[in-house]
Amino acid sequence: MEFGLTQEQQMVVDTVRDFVEKELYPHEAIVESKGHVPPEITRDIRQKVLDMGFYAANIPEEFGGGGLDHVTMTLLERELGRASQALSVIFGRPSNILCGCKGEQVEKYLKPAIRGEKIDCIALTEPDAGSDVRSMKASAIKDGDDWIINGTKHFITHADEADFAIVFIATGEEQTPRGPKKRITCFLIDRDTAGFEIRDGYQCVSHRGYNNSILNFDNCRVSSAQILGEEGTGFDEANTWLGATRLTVAALAVGRAQRCFDMAVEWAAERKQFGQAIGKFQGVSFKLADMATEIQAAEYLTLGAAWKLDQGLPADQDIAMAKLYATEMLGRVTDETLQIFGGMGLMTELPIERFWRDARVERIWDGTSEIQRHIISRGLLRPLGA
Amino acid sequence: MKVLVPIKRVIDANVQVRVKSDQTGVELTNVKMAMNPFCEIAVEQAVRLKEAGIASEVIVVSAGPAQAQETLRTGLAMGADRGIHIQSDEDLQPLAIAKLLKAVVANEDPGLVILGKQAIDGDNNQTGQMLSALLGWSQGAFISAMEKDGDLLKITREVDGGLQKVSVKLPSVLTVDLRLNEPRYASLPNIMKAKKKPIDATSPADLGVEVAPRVKTLKVTEPPARAAGVIVGSVAELVDKLKNEAKVI
Numbered sequence A: 001m002e003f004g005l006t007q008e009q010q011m012v013v014d015t016v017r018d019f020v021e022k023e024l025y026p027h028e029a030i031v032e033s034k035g036h037v038p039p040e041i042t043r044d045i046r047q048k049v050l051d052m053g054f055y056a057a058n059i060p061e062e063f064g065g066g067g068l069d070h071v072t073m074t075l076l077e078r079e080l081g082r083a084s085q086a087l088s089v090i091f092g093r094p095s096n097i098l099c100g101c102k103g104e105q106v107e108k109y110l111k112p113a114i115r116g117e118k119i120d121c122i123a124l125t126e127p128d129a130g131s132d133v134r135s136m137k138a139s140a141i142k143d144g145d146d147w148i149i150n151g152t153k154h155f156i157t158h159a160d161e162a163d164f165a166i167v168f169i170a171t172g173e174e175q176t177p178r179g180p181k182k183r184i185t186c187f188l189i190d191r192d193t194a195g196f197e198i199r200d201g202y203q204c205v206s207h208r209g210y211n212n213s214i215l216n217f218d219n220c221r222v223s224s225a226q227i228l229g230e231e232g233t234g235f236d237e238a239n240t241w242l243g244a245t246r247l248t249v250a251a252l253a254v255g256r257a258q259r260c261f262d263m264a265v266e267w268a269a270e271r272k273q274f275g276q277a278i279g280k281f282q283g284v285s286f287k288l289a290d291m292a293t294e295i296q297a298a299e300y301l302t303l304g305a306a307w308k309l310d311q312g313l314p315a316d317q318d319i320a321m322a323k324l325y326a327t328e329m330l331g332r333v334t335d336e337t338l339q340i341f342g343g344m345g346l347m348t349e350l351p352i353e354r355f356w357r358d359a360r361v362e363r364i365w366d367g368t369s370e371i372q373r374h375i376i377s378r379g380l381l382r383p384l385g386a
Numbered sequence B: 001m002k003v004l005v006p007i008k009r010v011i012d013a014n015v016q017v018r019v020k021s022d023q024t025g026v027e028l029t030n031v032k033m034a035m036n037p038f039c040e041i042a043v044e045q046a047v048r049l050k051e052a053g054i055a056s057e058v059i060v061v062s063a064g065p066a067q068a069q070e071t072l073r074t075g076l077a078m079g080a081d082r083g084i085h086i087q088s089d090e091d092l093q094p095l096a097i098a099k100l101l102k103a104v105v106a107n108e109d110p111g112l113v114i115l116g117k118q119a120i121d122g123d124n125n126q127t128g129q130m131l132s133a134l135l136g137w138s139q140g141a142f143i144s145a146m147e148k149d150g151d152l153l154k155i156t157r158e159v160d161g162g163l164q165k166v167s168v169k170l171p172s173v174l175t176v177d178l179r180l181n182e183p184r185y186a187s188l189p190n191i192m193k194a195k196k197k198p199i200d201a202t203s204p205a206d207l208g209v210e211v212a213p214r215v216k217t218l219k220v221t222e223p224p225a226r227a228a229g230v231i232v233g234s235v236a237e238l239v240d241k242l243k244n245e246a247k248v249i
Ligand SMILES: Cc1cc2nc3c(=O)[nH]c(=O)nc-3n(C[C@H](O)[C@H](O)[C@H](O)COP(=O)(O)OP(=O)(O)OC[C@H]3O[C@@H](n4cnc5c(N)ncnc54)[C@H](O)[C@@H]3O)c2cc1C
Pocket: A121, A122, A123, A124, A125, A127, A129, A130, A131, A132, A154, A155, A156, A157, A158, A204, A212, A361, A364, A365, A366, A367, A368, A369, A370, A371, A374
């Protein structure tokens, strides 16, 4: 067993950490207060990341990306996770599912995404289909070589800035061993397509620096050439390419928790009450001990799952465990850090309240904690026929 | 022209340094280490010289324990071509390092040595100047700009009270100041290439240099906490205090 990092991995970690601290942290307060990243800051960060050759580090080399393996990518995501999501997202990692592009799609979507020229968003969730995404109502009917799409997606991150959307749509039903199920097809839809409207979404208390949107399809006509993969293979594409997305949430949670925790330790050592550092009270120091232990546990779970992916081993349960534990851990660490800061922890003058608010969404998106538990327990019970 | 860039591994500039409880030095366990920031500027300058076609090869060299190799790899990831590791667990002091570098210069025959003006651990600001004296080469310390002009280098030095422009003859030893350039981040392709670039291992014994320390550290302590300041009411009061209390004017 080898727990150390290679020199390359260490350099990736050091470089990204350095970048995050120097190029992202300084903009966090302004992004939070404005509710968006000023365009000139976006351009500047994106260009720097392109110059460093780190843009699309997640995409395999054969497609023109950085080709990092899962462990190294997880370390990179951990470091990026320290910063506000609104800023770290500019350190572009186009959706892996674009690797499924074929023919003209490669030049139209994959390559521009890797070069930072086109931004994507992914649309699965609907008002009536969240965790149970397969129950989606958005549907497409075939008309000659075209498809006519009707329906609504919501909570779609960055759709307002995206050049195109990767949209999952029902295209019929099929019989499966567990009853009839919808056939799901993945479409690439340009933002200016007639019948496709991107509307303002809701105000989110987590991650204030960017928006979620509502996508409306009203007799939106797209050609078969816009299908990623084949008709009906949407979930296969998603399983092939998007499985690891949940792991990036786990990695983010570890990085964010570590940043928050470091501030908690420093505060506990500096803040004096009753004539001594509050860290000298067991009521505070034991919190720190628990937090450190949980962060490390989450980190090992996360890197362990990434390692399994690199070995080509089944990792669904491991990823679910990492996502579940790391995001729940982040909730506890940010809450306890806020407690250690006392009243100051709640004030927007310090980033602690932001870490605490931001942590909340991580237990919900990319599969709620309950859905992760469902995946883990299904893996335990299904082999026994239960 | 080969360019030699000596680099040092030090405590990361963002880490708050703490004195060890036995006062023999500063705490190094579990502390993040990084390349000395002035050395980063030196590497950046050398890589720019190569990109401009002035340097043919950039060699980074570091003297120190096994972990100095990590710092060399970082230099390689910034674009240096190869590294030399002078393995030693001794407390290497500026004169010893200058002698080691002199021996490396004799082997490599560079046209230019670029160093940081000082390392942020000891803040000695001596190695470059000593190396230039040992080699009998021209020196330009604290440079904030440089331009090649035939056999000469036109440099700008940051000196007390302003900027001094001088020309130095090659070969030369330069030490760089903060404003010379903004070092690049290591690029992902260069990080991946760094492993394939060679690092030659050598030692003080191989180089025939005696490195035993000549200066002994008796005790390391925290600087005294600064006393609270006072706000003066007027310029006249300030001048009076500087004259009669602080006795500095
Ligand atoms: C800020 C934000 C950004 C988002 N961005 C995107 C995006 O870009 N693209 C996208 O497609 N989606 C996005 N989402 C949607 C996200 O993936 C969903 O919110 C998530 O899948 C949960 O769905 P839901 O909100 O409809 O909750 P529901 O599915 O309605 O769940 C409600 C509650 O019921 C529980 N529950 C549901 N089913 C079960 C079960 N079988 N067993 C036990 N408990 C269950 C859930 O755990 C949860 O506690 C985003 C969400 C947010 C908040």
